[in-house]
Amino acid sequence: MSNTTELRARSRAQLSASGITVERGGRAVLNDVSVSVRPGMRLGIVGENGRGKSTLLQVLSGALAPDVGTVRRVGSCGIAEQETTADGRRTVDQLVGIELVDARTALQALDDAGRALADAEPGAELRYADALDSATVLGAWDAERRVDLALEALGAITDRSRRLAEMSVGERYRVRLACLLGANHDFLLLDEPTNHLDQRALDFLTDTVRGSEGGIVVVSHDRVLLADIATKVLDLDPSQDGTTRLYGDGYGGFLAGRERELARWTQEYDQHQSEQRRLVNDLSTAQNRLQSGWRPPKGTGKHQRATRAPSLVRSVNRRLDDLTAHAVNKPEAPLRFRMPELPALGGTTLVRVDEVTVFHRLIVPVSVALSSKSRLLVTGPNGVGKSTLLAVLAGHLQPDSGIATLAPQARIGLVAQESPSRDERSTHTVYESRLQDIRAQDPGASTVSLRSLGLLSAAELSKPVAELSMGQQRRLDIALALAGRPHVLLLDEPTNHISITLVEELTDAFGNTKAAIALVTHDRQLRRDLAGWPNLDLAL
Secondary structure, X not given: OOOOOXXXXXXXXXXXEEEEEEEEOOEEEEEEEEEEEOOOOEEEEEOOOOOOHHHHHHHHHOOOOOOEEEEEEEOOEEEEOOOOOOOOOOEHHHHHHHHOHHHHXXXXXXXXXXXXXXXXXXXXXXXXXXXXXXXXXXXXXXXXXXXXXXXXXXXXXXXXXXXXHHOOHHHHHHHHHHHHHXXXXXXXXXXXXXXXXXXXXXXXXXXXXXXXXXXXXXXXXXXXXXXXXXXXXXXXXXXXXXXXXXXXXXXXXXXXXXXXXXXXXXXXXXXXXXXXXXXXXXXXXXXXXXXXXXXXXXXXXXXXXXXXXXXXXHHHHHHHXXXXXXXXXXXXXXXXXXXXXXXXXXXXXXXXXXXXXXXOOEEEEEEEEXXXXXXXXXXXXXXXXXHHHHHHHXXXXXXXXXXXXXXXXXXXXXXXXXXXXXXXXEHHHHHHHHHHHHHHHXXXXXXXXXXXXXXXXXXXXXXXXXXXXXXXXXXXXXXXXXXXXXXXEEEEOOOOOOOHXXXXXXXXXXXXXXXXXXXXXXXXXXXXXXXXXXXXXXXX
């Protein structure tokens, strides 16, 4: 892999990948992908879960070497992956220091050059001029302030002595993102950056990205973010010729272009199938004529009478061979989510909380009652207790004050904000274990088969959960919540990590189920789509 890096190349910055192929377990996660990003370009990367979006970001950043292909980077590059590891005893300040090492080094070099200049050392003037240029290009004097501003605006922890290991996944991500935004890299690679952000943080991220002079690459399911920032969109889903597609005119251009391409592909496939059926019928007719002793009309020459029928067979076979050689592959049918039938319990309050609070987590007393077909959208900034409220409703957390009541016969399905720890068992085994637990608690319980949900492919069912992508793990989380046909669905940021298509399918399913639903989300488009739901704003 070719990888040339130059400190803050600015207008000369380059980031390009050519013929990238990455294989895992004998399967191509990425196949012959090429893309180029220049300063000022904002590239959105989309595709179904498992298409290699996060893998492509790792390749572009240099964190992962492709099996085939080359990457060229001129300039600095920062990446915010979906998960930021705790890294033992590392603190916020140490993480800031890693991203601002260039700025701090430049300022130190400028101080050293200033002292050399004051001491009239030989070559000090040139040394000082070079140091001043480097600090200016980096915006080094303002780097710490930029990070502090980003930490505050993103709702991140501002105490620089705090250890990353003491934080949640979302808290670590916001710190990491703030560091990257403050570092002012030539290229910024963001993997699902909106997953852990509230409205204020989303607005700050959008404004910062749109105002950046560097190149931005964003993997996201957030339709509003893509519409607001993307100048081009790279689609990793299958195309007719097997290559990736790059669409101009932003997210709107992608939606229109993708729809046109799929329509054209489907039409060509249907035409090819129709022609193949016609030729097969022609071949059958010609063969039947041979078997029945068919002869051409009288007056046809002797040679023609002897060869006419066999030649028809040969002609049709040649056309069939040619058609086969230029076959049009059938457009790949994506996974389609199928919401199971969820039961109702009429005339029963399924779950109720009265004036509940949880010390340091849910400060303002909250009262909620859910019955079958109830809908509730829970909103508010990060830290006000939305996830805590769902945990209380699910019976996983006892309130410090107030009363929480769950109907004895009510079954609860919870999708927590963060996936459980990664499991080395296969996806199928994990799901079957859940079904066994459900049946042990209620031998007569009606359960849902994993395949019937349309959330994971056959190949993904045999994979260890630890090897699934974040989006595939999230699909499993949703499946596990639906396994026992719950009366109540409690969903905490359910659209995090999943594809745009599945987000839309879930949204449609919410409107038709008999189950009660309480939903926490910062997804701006989802909130618009569910604007008719009662809204509990915990910021009030």
